[in-house]
Amino acid sequence: xxxxxxARKKSPWVIHVGTGGCNGCDxxxxxxxxxxxxxxxFGVMSTGNPKHADIMLVVxxxxxxxxxxxxxxxDQMPDPKVVIAVGTCASTGGIYQGCYGHCGxxxxxxxxxxxxxxxxxxxxxIIDGLVLALDILNEKERKLLSEKKGAA
Amino acid sequence: MRTxxxxxxxxxxxxxxxxxxxxxxxxxxxDAELEAGYVHRGLEKKFEWDYNKAAYLSERVCAxxxxxxxxxxxxxxxxxxxxxxxxxxxxxxxxxxxxxxxHSHLLAIGLTLEAIGFENLxxxxxxxxxxxxxxxxxxxxxxxxxxINIVGxxxxxxxxxxxxxxxxxxxxxxxRCHDLEKMVVNSYTIRQRMQGVGVMSQKMAEDLCVVGPxxxxxxxxxxxxxxxxxxxxxxxxxxxxxxKGGDCWARTMVRVRELFQSIDIIRQCxxxxxxxxxxxxxxxxxxxxxxxFARVEAPRGELFxxxxxxKSKELDRVKIRTSTYANGxxxxxxxxxxxxxxxxxxxxxxDPCIECFDR
Numbered sequence: 001x002x003x004x005x006x007a008r009k010k011s012p013w014v015i016h017v018g019t020g021g022c023n024g025c026d027x028x029x030x031x032x033x034x035x036x037x038x039x040x041x042f043g044v045m046s047t048g049n050p051k052h053a054d055i056m057l058v059v060x061x062x063x064x065x066x067x068x069x070x071x072x073x074x075d076q077m078p079d080p081k082v083v084i085a086v087g088t089c090a091s092t093g094g095i096y097q098g099c100y101g102h103c104g105x106x107x108x109x110x111x112x113x114x115x116x117x118x119x120x121x122x123x124x125x126i127i128d129g130l131v132l133a134l135d136i137l138n139e140k141e142r143k144l145l146s147e148k149k150g151a152a
Numbered sequence: 153m154r155t156x157x158x159x160x161x162x163x164x165x166x167x168x169x170x171x172x173x174x175x176x177x178x179x180x181x182x183d184a185e186l187e188a189g190y191v192h193r194g195l196e197k198k199f200e201w202d203y204n205k206a207a208y209l210s211e212r213v214c215a216x217x218x219x220x221x222x223x224x225x226x227x228x229x230x231x232x233x234x235x236x237x238x239x240x241x242x243x244x245x246x247x248x249x250x251x252x253x254x255h256s257h258l259l260a261i262g263l264t265l266e267a268i269g270f271e272n273l274x275x276x277x278x279x280x281x282x283x284x285x286x287x288x289x290x291x292x293x294x295x296x297x298x299x300i301n302i303v304g305x306x307x308x309x310x311x312x313x314x315x316x317x318x319x320x321x322x323x324x325x326x327x328r329c330h331d332l333e334k335m336v337v338n339s340y341t342i343r344q345r346m347q348g349v350g351v352m353s354q355k356m357a358e359d360l361c362v363v364g365p366x367x368x369x370x371x372x373x374x375x376x377x378x379x380x381x382x383x384x385x386x387x388x389x390x391x392x393x394x395x396k397g398g399d400c401w402a403r404t405m406v407r408v409r410e411l412f413q414s415i416d417i418i419r420q421c422x423x424x425x426x427x428x429x430x431x432x433x434x435x436x437x438x439x440x441x442x443x444x445f446a447r448v449e450a451p452r453g454e455l456f457x458x459x460x461x462x463k464s465k466e467l468d469r470v471k472i473r474t475s476t477y478a479n480g481x482x483x484x485x486x487x488x489x490x491x492x493x494x495x496x497x498x499x500x501x502x503d504p505c506i507e508c509f510d511r
Contacts, residue, residue: 016167018168020191020510021507022211022297024215024296024297026168029167030167030259030278031281033278034278035278035282036278048162061193063191063193066161066190069162073162095209095212096193099193099197100197101193101195120295
């Protein structure tokens with residue numbers, strides 16, 4: 001395990017993006033930060049700045065007005081990056097399917113790596129998704145490194 | 153020199169998107185412009201659906217006050233059909249409403265304290281909130297979205313064992329809330345930080361027609377539970393909790409004191425469950441017809457649902473006026489003249505729920 005890989009695994013920084021669900025998954029994400037499901041014991045740190053983040057947690061279906069902003073946020077994140085769609089709405093559109101104000105699931109706007117289903121999700125599921133995302137993050141890192149080596 | 157700062161839509165203070173365009177003169181905000189609509193999903197259109205399933209949809213308007221939304225919707229639809237809810241269902245709904253208020257206020261207090269950088273008490277209030285969510289999980293099977301309300305009654309019962317459990321929960325919760333109250337009230341730092349910040353005078357509150365803890369913090373004793381009682385509040389008398397200051401401190405103190413009020417109401421409701429017959433659901437003989445509205449005191453203030461039926465399963469129109477929609481108008485005048493560092497803090501004491509705001 002290389003040093004960067006170890007560092008990523010022990011301290012992923014996440015950015016929380018709420019794009020217009022019902023708040024249910026939002027407050028479960030907050031509950032993850034609270035003492036009961038304390039995710040900071042895994043080194044997960046919540047940041048407000050996309051330029052510092054490794055993982056993006058997206059909650060809710062992407063509303064039409066938020067489409068550009070979430071693309072912008074995604075582009076600002078440095079490589080390697082992972083996107084987790086938290087909740088049924090973020091994964092498929094959920095109960096809001098057929099509403100005119102949003103464009104459905106997150107993967108229609110930005111590429112999604114991990115889907116966490118549930119309406120609303122339980123904090124355990126979010127932690128599970130985060131752990132899954134860490135492996136994907138490392139895989140992407142390795143891929144980037146080998147590409148760099150191949151170019152050189 | 154004037155500078156323009158974009159505050160949001162993605163900002164760490166808020167968990168939901170809201171944009172403020174601030175014109176600054178040094179550190180002081182000279183002008184503010186509020187833009188919402190980032191989470192507009194078009195839910196009101198979706199309500200033209202099966203009226204019974206729409207009770208679940210109304211929970212998805214906002215998950216922090218789900219029970220209030222679905223109860224208000226159900227009350228409005230039941231009014232169009234002339235349906236009387238069984239007594240036990242009314243008691244269960246009332247208990248759930250007050251539990252919902254408990255968890256929502258704890259969340260609001262925690263986020264307010266986090267906005268001024270008091271991480272420890274934020275964690276403390278969230279730890280207490282988990283106890284409420286445990287009760288929700290034991291009674292309804294879900295932590296946040298309960299799915300317990302349907303038109304005509306409720307789907308799940310609270311038996312004698314669960315009633316005992318809730319009563320012991322009330323004892324534990326009261327002690328925890330006292331601890332929290334002591335820590336907030338006795339802290340010199342919190343008091344200094346909050347008092348005199350974002351003052352809304354009584355006249356301004358009356359002029360802008362704000363509702364809920366924002367109005368009550370400015371000495372306006374307006375509480376739907378007292379003014380227009382619904383469900384079991386016709387029997388249980390509720391006196392509105394009022395603070396005189398009108399600043400961030402007063403708004404937070406209203407929430408802290410309402411915690412004890414909610415616990416008290418739950419305690420009054422629990423013995424009523426014993427005598428009530430085991431009937432949870434009244435079946436309607438007609439379809440929703442005509443217009444009706446219902447009002448409910450959500451944790452953030454008055455919540456209003458208007459329903460128009462057309463004698464079929466689908467509803468003609470549902471109009472929602474949420475509490476944040478009424479309160480949102482008060483944010484901008486308070487921010488004008490405030491320091492830039494207080495902007496996030498003042499908005500968070502309004503307890504804004506943008507998902508309600510935009511729908």
